[in-house]
Amino acid sequence: MGQDAVDVLIVGAGASGAAVAYSLADMGLKILCLEQGDWVDRSNLPSTRKDYELHRYDKFSCDPNVRKLPQDYPINSENSAITPVNYNAVGGSTINYLGHWPRFHPSDFRVKTLDGVADDWPIDYDTLAPYYDLNSKIMGISGLSGNPSYPPYDIPLPPIPLGKLGKTLAKGFNQLGWHWWPSDTSILSRDYQGRNRCVNAGTCDLGCASGAKASVDLTYWPLLLEKRIQLRTNCRVREIMLQPNGKAGGVLYYDADGNLQEQNAELVIMACNGVGTPRIMLNSKSKEFPDGIANRSGKLGKNLMFHPLSGVVGRFTEPMEGFKGPMACSIISQEFYETDPSRDFVRGYGLHGGRFTTPMTFALGGYGIDNLMPWGAEHRRQFDEIYPYCAGLTIVTEDLPLESNAVTLDPELTDGDGIPAPKINYQVDENTQRMFAHGAARAEEVLLAAGAKSIVASGGDAWWRAGWHLMGTARMGTDPENSVVNDWGQCHDVKNLFIVDGSIFVTSAAVNPTPTIQALALYIGDSIKKNRNSLFC
Amino acid sequence: MTSTVSTTNLWNSTQLALLKGILAQLIPSGANGTIPSAAEFGVADFVIQKVSDKPDLQLLFTQGLEYLETLLQRSEKTAAELSNEEWIALVSQLEKSQPTFFEMLLRTTYMGYYSESAIRPLFGLSAGPTQPEGYLVPADDPVELDRMLEPVRQRGVCYREC
Ligand SMILES: Cc1cc2nc3c(=O)[nH]c(=O)nc-3n(C[C@H](O)[C@H](O)[C@H](O)COP(=O)(O)OP(=O)(O)OC[C@H]3O[C@@H](n4cnc5c(N)ncnc54)[C@H](O)[C@@H]3O)c2cc1C
Numbered sequence: 290m291g292q293d294a295v296d297v298l299i300v301g302a303g304a305s306g307a308a309v310a311y312s313l314a315d316m317g318l319k320i321l322c323l324e325q326g327d328w329v330d331r332s333n334l335p336s337t338r339k340d341y342e343l344h345r346y347d348k349f350s351c352d353p354n355v356r357k358l359p360q361d362y363p364i365n366s367e368n369s370a371i372t373p374v375n376y377n378a379v380g381g382s383t384i385n386y387l388g389h390w391p392r393f394h395p396s397d398f399r400v401k402t403l404d405g406v407a408d409d410w411p412i413d414y415d416t417l418a419p420y421y422d423l424n425s426k427i428m429g430i431s432g433l434s435g436n437p438s439y440p441p442y443d444i445p446l447p448p449i450p451l452g453k454l455g456k457t458l459a460k461g462f463n464q465l466g467w468h469w470w471p472s473d474t475s476i477l478s479r480d481y482q483g484r485n486r487c488v489n490a491g492t493c494d495l496g497c498a499s500g501a502k503a504s505v506d507l508t509y510w511p512l513l514l515e516k517r518i519q520l521r522t523n524c525r526v527r528e529i530m531l532q533p534n535g536k537a538g539g540v541l542y543y544d545a546d547g548n549l550q551e552q553n554a555e556l557v558i559m560a561c562n563g564v565g566t567p568r569i570m571l572n573s574k575s576k577e578f579p580d581g582i583a584n585r586s587g588k589l590g591k592n593l594m595f596h597p598l599s600g601v602v603g604r605f606t607e608p609m610e611g612f613k614g615p616m617a618c619s620i621i622s623q624e625f626y627e628t629d630p631s632r633d634f635v636r637g638y639g640l641h642g643g644r645f646t647t648p649m650t651f652a653l654g655g656y657g658i659d660n661l662m663p664w665g666a667e668h669r670r671q672f673d674e675i676y677p678y679c680a681g682l683t684i685v686t687e688d689l690p691l692e693s694n695a696v697t698l699d700p701e702l703t704d705g706d707g708i709p710a711p712k713i714n715y716q717v718d719e720n721t722q723r724m725f726a727h728g729a730a731r732a733e734e735v736l737l738a739a740g741a742k743s744i745v746a747s748g749g750d751a752w753w754r755a756g757w758h759l760m761g762t763a764r765m766g767t768d769p770e771n772s773v774v775n776d777w778g779q780c781h782d783v784k785n786l787f788i789v790d791g792s793i794f795v796t797s798a799a800v801n802p803t804p805t806i807q808a809l810a811l812y813i814g815d816s817i818k819k820n821r822n823s824l825f826c
Numbered sequence: 827m828t829s830t831v832s833t834t835n836l837w838n839s840t841q842l843a844l845l846k847g848i849l850a851q852l853i854p855s856g857a858n859g860t861i862p863s864a865a866e867f868g869v870a871d872f873v874i875q876k877v878s879d880k881p882d883l884q885l886l887f888t889q890g891l892e893y894l895e896t897l898l899q900r901s902e903k904t905a906a907e908l909s910n911e912e913w914i915a916l917v918s919q920l921e922k923s924q925p926t927f928f929e930m931l932l933r934t935t936y937m938g939y940y941s942e943s944a945i946r947p948l949f950g951l952s953a954g955p956t957q958p959e960g961y962l963v964p965a966d967d968p969v970e971l972d973r974m975l976e977p978v979r980q981r982g983v984c985y986r987e988c
């Protein structure tokens with residue numbers, strides 16, 4: 290039986306779902322959000338427990354294939370060089386994300402025109418700039434204005450401390466005359482809007498018990514509930530229904546007791562992230578759309594982009610205190626961000642100076658994420674003589690869209706409700722491999738210039754369990770033959786179906802995506818408001 | 827800090843002695859004995875607890891320990907009689923011939939050892955949970971930060987206008 294129809298149905302209560310809900314909240318519409326997870330119990334986060342590190346390898350792993358919680362869906366990554374990671378709850382992946390917060394550059398929206406690769410976005414930096422600003426205030430962004438690698442913009446809070454490690458790395462960049470800047474972070478450097486400042490606990494992936502890290506269960510959702518937006522948790526959407534008139538009629542979902550329910554809506558907005566959204570849309574088959582709803586272009590699920598990462602680590606003479614402070618943020622260098630025709634690759638990469646890690650994670654992950662440290666005398670040497678003295682740089686590359694990098698539906702694997710699991714086919718392209726080689730050599734130079742006595746790890750393959758950024762699988766564009774949504778997130782083929790998450794990215798840029806995902810969601814919400822007369826009639 | 831494991835119905839006393847001997851090799855003691863080895867830290871208890879409710883892991887570990895027992899029998903010595911070099915050779919042999927068991931044992935050992943709060947202060951971390959206390963990192967002096975960034979500002983805009 291159908292539930293009471295709503296005006297707007299949002300699927301997914303993560304970063305993008307919350308932002309679009311905020312934008313639409315004042316329209317006087319009946320808005321409902323369906324979320325497959327539940328609220329996270331903030332009184333019992335791993336970071337408040339003595340054995341906190343163990344949780345990283347169990348129920349608080351970023352890998353759903355390790356976590357295996359009832360609300361998680363498995364992901365088949367057998368044919369992928371990188372596996373997607375996430376969190377499924379109110380707050381989505383902002384529960385365990387690391388809060389590094391760089392914006393796109395203006396050139397990131399013009400890659401075809403400037404560099405002859407991929408496609409231009411149908412919108413530009415200036416379109417999103419006001420939404421980046423609005424989102425900064427709601428999330429509570431810390432940083433330092435005046436970064437010469439961006440057009441000017443304001444930041445509500447001062448930067449988080451660089452710490453010993455950040456200052457040391459900065460010295461290296463200055464020595465070489467290269468760009469660096471304190472990271473923008475969605476982490477509070479001061480108490481802000483009822484939330485406490487960061488206590489430098491260094492375990493941001495284990496949920497931030499102090500509330501300094503802007504997960505949207507703490508930032509957007511309290512505002513949304515005040516505005517009477519309805520949130521129904523433990524509800525997993527199986528498919529989007531198509532009406533005979535070619536419009537989306539709502540969704541079919543499994544409620545908390547596993548019963549199949551029908552929810553009708555005037556407008557459906559997908560916000561399940563760059564893997565979750567194509568998965569559900571591919572699973573929404575009909576006579577009109579045998580390959581998934583709104584997929585006449587055949588682009589749904591294709592062009593998956595991740596930002597392949599690799600790292601370089603140096604050993605210094607003094608302890609670097611790498612376990613103190615927000616994990617992914619201290620400083621960022623965009624010296625090699627923009628295309629330079631003298632290099633053997635197109636587009637660019639960032640060098641990110643995050644912190645180092647905690648002992649168990651060093652033992653199990655080594656100088657990457659999944660490289661077990663050696664045993665025996667070498668183990669002792671690594672811990673006693675190297676670990677405390679380490680500082681490193683991560684090479685974060687722009688991932689160019691490739692049709693062969695794709696999300697499809699696994700023919701056998703399913704989640705607990707029998708919905709097909711996503712299957713990932715993904716290879717790191719040659720352009721990225723060349724960036725890795727270039728970036729590793731540059732990072733070594735920085736570390737040595739900063740005073741490192743030796744380089745203990747450098748480059749190598751893309752880190753496997755680092756599919757943090759999920760983009761491109763329902764791309765934006767003006768041409769319905771070549772894209773899934775138009776320049777304001779509306780599906781070309783189904784006019785009352787919208788997508789607001791990273792799926793709609795045309796290209797990936799070489800920065801963490803969430804500020805851009807949320808700015809886009811706010812912009813799409815505003816566009817829906819502007820076009821409400823044609824949408825709701 | 828001696829292991830409290832003396833008996834278990836999972837494994838016999840030789841197998842337990844082998845497990846503890848191996849643990850002492852995987853993470854040996856350090857800093858002239860002031861940093862305990864994995865065996866001294868009672869990681870055997872952690873291993874037993876980890877496998878106790880997982881039949882597939884139990885089987886893997888039992889088969890691994892049985893394999894070690896055969897190696898020991900061949901050496902015609904007891905676990906206590908093995909020299910340090912012989913222990914290292916034994917672990918290397920195990921790593922080569924039983925890679926699945928070895929990796930699982932190594933991972934479990936690292937988890938057991940580094941989840942001990944007493945180990946963290948040896949590397950400068952606090953013993954307890956990271957929240958709510960966290961760590962003190964002083965805010966940067968804005969004047970000093972400005973000075974550090976001066977050369978970056980001096981080089982001017984470094985993005986492409988478009
Ligand atoms: C470990 C980690 C570190 C990261 N670090 C950073 C960082 O430093 N900076 C940065 O910019 N980004 C970072 N990210 C990425 C960031 O978390 C994501 O970009 C962001 O959360 C994406 O927002 P979203 O709304 O698209 O998806 P999500 O936040 O993932 O939300 C999607 C929501 O949809 C729900 N959902 C999915 N399918 C269904 C369904 N069928 N029915 C109902 N609900 C469903 C999910 O449960 C989830 O709550 C990190 C991610 C991880 C995992």
Ligand code: SF4
Pocket residue numbers: 476486487488489490491492493494496497498499500501502614615616960
């Ligand atoms: S370092 Fe700061 S943001 Fe990260 S978990 Fe700790 S308090 Fe939260």
